[in-house]
Amino acid sequence: MATTIEQSEKTKAEPELIGLLAEFDDPQALIDASVKVRDAGYRNWDTHTPFPLHGIDEAMGIKFTILPWIVAACGLTGGTIAVGMQYWMNAVDYPFMISGKPLFSLPACIPIIFELSVLLAAFGAFFGMLGLNQLPKLYNPLFKSDAFRRVTNDRFFISMDASDAKFSEIDSGEFLNSLNPISVEECWSDVSSPKLPRNLVLALSLVGVIMLLPPALVAYKRSTTTNTPRIHIIPDMDFQPSLKAQNTTNLFPDGREIRPSIKGAIPRGQFKDDNIPFYYGLKELPEDQDVVVIALQDEKKTDAKKEDAKKPADAKPAPVDAAAEAAKKLDKLPWVTEFPMPVTEKMMARGKERFRIYCSVCHGLSGDGDGLVSLRAMELLQGTWVKPASYHTDNVRKLPIGRLFHTISNGVRKMPGYSAQIPPEDRWAIVLYLKALQKSRNTDANTLKDDEKSKLRDTK
Amino acid sequence: MQTSPDTNNKIDVQTLADLGPLPMKVSLGCALLLPVALVLGFTSENGMEKFAFSYLQSTFFFLSISLGALFFVMIQQLTRAGWSVVLRRLSEFISMGVVPLTVLVLPIVLFTLAGNDILYQWASPEKVADDPLLPAKAPYLNSGFFALRYVIYFGSWIFLARYFLNKSVAQDENGDPELTLLMERRSGPGLLLFAFTISFAAIDFIMALDPHWFSTIFGIYYFAAGLVGFFSTLAICLIYLRSKGLLQAPVTIEHLHDVGKLLFAFNCFWAYIAISQYLLIWYANIPEETIFFQHRQEHGWGTISLILVIGHFMIPFVFFMSRWMKRNPKTLFFWAVYLLVMNWIDIFWLVMPNAKLEGVSFGMILVDVCCTIGVGGLYVAGILKMAGQKSVMPVRDPRLEESLKFHNI
Numbered sequence: 001m002a003t004t005i006e007q008s009e010k011t012k013a014e015p016e017l018i019g020l021l022a023e024f025d026d027p028q029a030l031i032d033a034s035v036k037v038r039d040a041g042y043r044n045w046d047t048h049t050p051f052p053l054h055g056i057d058e059a060m061g062i063k064f065t066i067l068p069w070i071v072a073a074c075g076l077t078g079g080t081i082a083v084g085m086q087y088w089m090n091a092v093d094y095p096f097m098i099s100g101k102p103l104f105s106l107p108a109c110i111p112i113i114f115e116l117s118v119l120l121a122a123f124g125a126f127f128g129m130l131g132l133n134q135l136p137k138l139y140n141p142l143f144k145s146d147a148f149r150r151v152t153n154d155r156f157f158i159s160m161d162a163s164d165a166k167f168s169e170i171d172s173g174e175f176l177n178s179l180n181p182i183s184v185e186e187c188w189s190d191v192s193s194p195k196l197p198r199n200l201v202l203a204l205s206l207v208g209v210i211m212l213l214p215p216a217l218v219a220y221k222r223s224t225t226t227n228t229p230r231i232h233i234i235p236d237m238d239f240q241p242s243l244k245a246q247n248t249t250n251l252f253p254d255g256r257e258i259r260p261s262i263k264g265a266i267p268r269g270q271f272k273d274d275n276i277p278f279y280y281g282l283k284e285l286p287e288d289q290d291v292v293v294i295a296l297q298d299e300k301k302t303d304a305k306k307e308d309a310k311k312p313a314d315a316k317p318a319p320v321d322a323a324a325e326a327a328k329k330l331d332k333l334p335w336v337t338e339f340p341m342p343v344t345e346k347m348m349a350r351g352k353e354r355f356r357i358y359c360s361v362c363h364g365l366s367g368d369g370d371g372l373v374s375l376r377a378m379e380l381l382q383g384t385w386v387k388p389a390s391y392h393t394d395n396v397r398k399l400p401i402g403r404l405f406h407t408i409s410n411g412v413r414k415m416p417g418y419s420a421q422i423p424p425e426d427r428w429a430i431v432l433y434l435k436a437l438q439k440s441r442n443t444d445a446n447t448l449k450d451d452e453k454s455k456l457r458d459t460k
Numbered sequence: 461m462q463t464s465p466d467t468n469n470k471i472d473v474q475t476l477a478d479l480g481p482l483p484m485k486v487s488l489g490c491a492l493l494l495p496v497a498l499v500l501g502f503t504s505e506n507g508m509e510k511f512a513f514s515y516l517q518s519t520f521f522f523l524s525i526s527l528g529a530l531f532f533v534m535i536q537q538l539t540r541a542g543w544s545v546v547l548r549r550l551s552e553f554i555s556m557g558v559v560p561l562t563v564l565v566l567p568i569v570l571f572t573l574a575g576n577d578i579l580y581q582w583a584s585p586e587k588v589a590d591d592p593l594l595p596a597k598a599p600y601l602n603s604g605f606f607a608l609r610y611v612i613y614f615g616s617w618i619f620l621a622r623y624f625l626n627k628s629v630a631q632d633e634n635g636d637p638e639l640t641l642l643m644e645r646r647s648g649p650g651l652l653l654f655a656f657t658i659s660f661a662a663i664d665f666i667m668a669l670d671p672h673w674f675s676t677i678f679g680i681y682y683f684a685a686g687l688v689g690f691f692s693t694l695a696i697c698l699i700y701l702r703s704k705g706l707l708q709a710p711v712t713i714e715h716l717h718d719v720g721k722l723l724f725a726f727n728c729f730w731a732y733i734a735i736s737q738y739l740l741i742w743y744a745n746i747p748e749e750t751i752f753f754q755h756r757q758e759h760g761w762g763t764i765s766l767i768l769v770i771g772h773f774m775i776p777f778v779f780f781m782s783r784w785m786k787r788n789p790k791t792l793f794f795w796a797v798y799l800l801v802m803n804w805i806d807i808f809w810l811v812m813p814n815a816k817l818e819g820v821s822f823g824m825i826l827v828d829v830c831c832t833i834g835v836g837g838l839y840v841a842g843i844l845k846m847a848g849q850k851s852v853m854p855v856r857d858p859r860l861e862e863s864l865k866f867h868n869i
Contacts, residue, residue, distance in 0.1 A: 068782070077865050099745065107742045110735055 015188040017169055021159045022181040023147055027053055030156035033179040034059040037158060040175065044161035046149045048142075067128050074124025076119045082116035088231055097268065141187050158189075277340035279424055281402030281409070282333055335402030341428055351433030354426045358418060359434075367391035367437045385413040391434060392441045404431045463496035468685045473855060474706050476553070476847040487840040494834025501827045502682075512568075512578045514828040519564050520665060521689070521804055524682060526557035526688025527658050530617060531683070533624050534654065535801040537640075537647035542862035543718060546710040549854050550697055552628060553847045554690065555621040559841030562614040564835060568665075569610045573603045580606075582671045582783065586813045589811055593672055601671055606664060620650050628854050635856035669814035674750050677737045682810075685731040689803040691723035695796035699789050713787055714868050720786030720795070724776070727799060731773040731804075734737050759819030764809050772802040804832065 024030045027049065034047055034165070038061040047056060074137035091104035101108065130136065142148050142159060149159055158181075159174055176184045232238045243249060243257035252259070272279035339348075356365065363372040369390040377385040389396055408427045420429070445453070476483075501511030529551045536544045536551075568579065577584035581594070582601040588594040599615045624643060659679025667678045675681075699715060702708045716854070741749045756765050776799060785791045808828065817824060854860065 064783075099743075101743075101745075107739055109740065 015191050017162055017186055018141055019146055019162050019187045020160045020172055020176055021142065021148065021185040021187055022160075022176040023185070024156040024158070024181050025154070027156055029180065031055055031059045031160060032156065033181070036179055037160070037175075040166070042160060042164055042166055043163040044167075045160075046159050048148075048157040048159065050152055050154060050156075053156075065132065067132060070128040071121045071124045074128075075121035078116035078118070079113045079118030081114040081120075085116075086112055097186065100442065102453045126301065144190075145185055145187065147185060153180075169232045194324065220261070261431065277336045277402070278428075281336055281405035283336050283402075284334060286333055330403070330406075333403075335400035336407070337400045337402065339401065339428060339432065341425065341430060347429045347432055348436065349425065351429030351431070351436075355424060355430050355433045358422060359430065362415075363391070364390045367434065388415065391438050397438055401431050401435065406436060467494040467833055473851045474850060476706075476844060476850050477849055478706060479701075480706055484576045484841060484844050487837040490833045490837030491841065492834070493830045493837065497827050497834055499829035500823075500830060503623075504823050504827075506815075506817055508578055509817055510824050511831065512826045513570075513815040514824070514831040515835070516568060516579060516665065516669075517572070517807055517828060518832040519561055519568070520682075520811065521807045521832060522557060522835060523561050524686030524803070525689040525693050526555050526561060526621075527683070528686035528688075529554035529619065529652075529694070530558070530621055530624075530688065531651070531654060531658075531696075532619070532690060534614065534647040534651050537624070537643045538703070539649060540644060540859075542859040543715065543866040544709065545857045545863035546853055547694065547698065547715060547719070547860050548700075548857075549628065549852055550707075550848070551690075551694060552621070553843055553850075553852075554623060554693060554697070556846045557615040557839050557843050558614065558621050559846065560839050562618060564838060565610070565614065565665075569607050569697075573607050575603065580671070581667060582668065597671060599670060609660065609664055613657045613664075614682065616653050616657045620654060623650075623730055625850075628857075629850050631857060632851055632855050635857045638860055640800050647770050656684070666810055669811065670752070672748060675731060675737055675741070675749070675752070677740075679731075681733050681737060684726065684733045685803055685810075686728050687726040688723065688799055689805075691719055691726060692796040692800035695719045695723060695792055696800065699793045699796075701852070702789070710853055710864055712865050713789070713864070715863075716789060716792055717783070717787045717868055718866075720780075720792050722796065723779055723796065723799060724786070727773070731777070734768075756813055760807070760818060764805065764820065768802070768806060768809060772799075772806060776802075 022033070025147060030047060030049065031053070034056065037045055038059065045403055047053075047060060049056070086109045087104050090108075095103050138451075142157075147155070148157060153217070158176070158179075160167065160176065162169075162170075166172070173184060215357075243251075245258045247257040248255050249257045251257075273285075276285055338360070360371055361371070361373045362371040364374070367390065369388040371388065374385070374388055378387065405427055407415070407421040408416055408430060411422075422430070448456070497514065498511055501507040501514065504510065509601060533548060533555055534545075535541075536548055571578075572580055572583045575583055575585075580601075581591075582585045582597065583603050585604075588598060599605075623646065627639050627643050630636075659682075662679045662682035666682065667674065695716065698707065698711055698719065702711060738753065740863050741753060753765075754762065776795060779785065780795045780799075785795065812820075812824065812828070814825075857863075
């Protein structure tokens, strides 16, 4: 039924006939009449009953609804979104290992697939039903008919829309009368739109004002301070009985809540012995595995003693003390001389970036040992500072890359180890950049290609 | 047909005996396959195992159908359902299948009582003594208590099935509506008893095949499987009986549609329970729990598991969902047979991997199929015998008229 909610007041249009309404007092009479209307070829018409009527669908020739297909499409969409969303979140955007499960695994997805499929299918069913029925409809011209009021009680109606191609005022009226209804009524369009009731306007305004209160309160609270403590809506979550790293407890004999890691435990992804060159810079681990660490500690100890060490770089101090022995021990280790990973442009760029972040503050941008921290420390003249090595000495140039990697990882003299801050592949990238820095100061001009030479000449 | 309860003496009383002697002959003929399975089993390698597990699987496959029927009968009474009255008597007949099954399961209990440990490791004192877990479970898992529980379970089911059938048949004679009210009142406690007995029976007879493993949802899993089996069987029986002229007018396409809906719904319920069991075990990843699924992913059992996931759930979910499939007797018949086979594979998958055999083999499936047909023959023969001259419809049920006029919107 065409509705006429909006009818311009100014035009004062003539009321138009928008349809006919036939009234029946028996469900069977309605069904019989519906069959005749259907067979007469009308399309824009409807029946109205107080309760669901068996057989009315067939009598009216209504085709089975397409709603199931809408629901199926929505459900499938939901399922697809659920799989895609979980794949993106868990495996791509924020990969996070949980109890050793694969990052993306179908069993874990099933609950969400189920939920989203059901949710979207329900939306499809609800809104699809509303859409197919052209609901919500606030007004229907049939409501103006007094007879039509009994449709919710004990009367049955056929309404015929004037927009139907077969509709004509006289023929259709006669046709409806031939179906033996109690009465046939004409429906006319409204020429004036009724005014909204005053109370409704008031109530709506009130609701509008009330709806503004919560956001206003939130805005107020967010922009002011208060002395009253916050309300704990869910205290179980705010005050959990779980143990925290820095607290004490009676639960364990050592009184700590944090538990020491179990002896021999290896953090995930930290098993190093399967790729010794990559993780240690050594071709193989020496039989005395502790030599790496011990040598380092000895070196540090001796450094602490002779704080006034003047010799720069990794040049081995000659004095006959433990430091020399430690250094010798390190010299003897089988350092790698080839990069244990493919060398690429990307790696060089990464090395440059990491070098500038971590190393240049002491070693200087070009590796001369004149970083800002070092300059300032020398200026303070406190005597405890050891000037960092310049890379451009023969002693440092001689060092195998494995040894450079080891120094970055574990430190030397005043320099701390950086293995905690810089992952191994980045440390190798820094080594690569460091070798490039060295080469930039120590290249035989004859080995350069012509274009490289001209580049050097032209660059200012 | 006169349908008023007051004068419904005029309704033609049809009985399963109207089918003639053929069904009885066929089922007794099928029963001959049981000794064949026995011989087949014993002449092959690990024959004792093959036959014993196949026998347990067959009996518990049919038991699941009868228990599903018993549940359906009671839930219809409890909810005062009107639509299902024309199907109820047939369900009552199927639920009476617990009587032949009690006899058929008895040998399993007797052998276990005699200390035979082919099926149940916990029945052997030596194995229990050698095991770290079983001595602790011995107060529950011992043959004496097992036999007692068998008596309680099957006793309860026979009592319930007979009670609801006899009261319903008595109403055929006197048309007393009080009997309906009585059955409604008794069905509540009856369902409670049913829920406990089916859960523990599934635990005792099937889950205890691997006495180390446990799953708290197992009883419901067996229940869900049983309902799929029952609604398949009911749909098959109805379509068959209608083709033979029984229940042709009273059972309309509307009733078949609803049986199809229930079959579809409980198939989804089965999948829901199955995934609930799988997901929790998968997530927790505790070795003593995952062994159940680990074993069922190896030695060829992985194929059976996949058949269940795809064949038992996905295919019917997509293709059996539509209204048209359930309202066409031919397609409904197809899906009912299909899901009954899937239910058989489901019970097969529950029971057979516990046999200490090297994976799935053709010989094992052959023995199992023969055994199932043999046990099925005795089961159907028993039901036909007990149905005897009883009407296939509760002809004087007060809600019969409602059921006859039942119509889906």
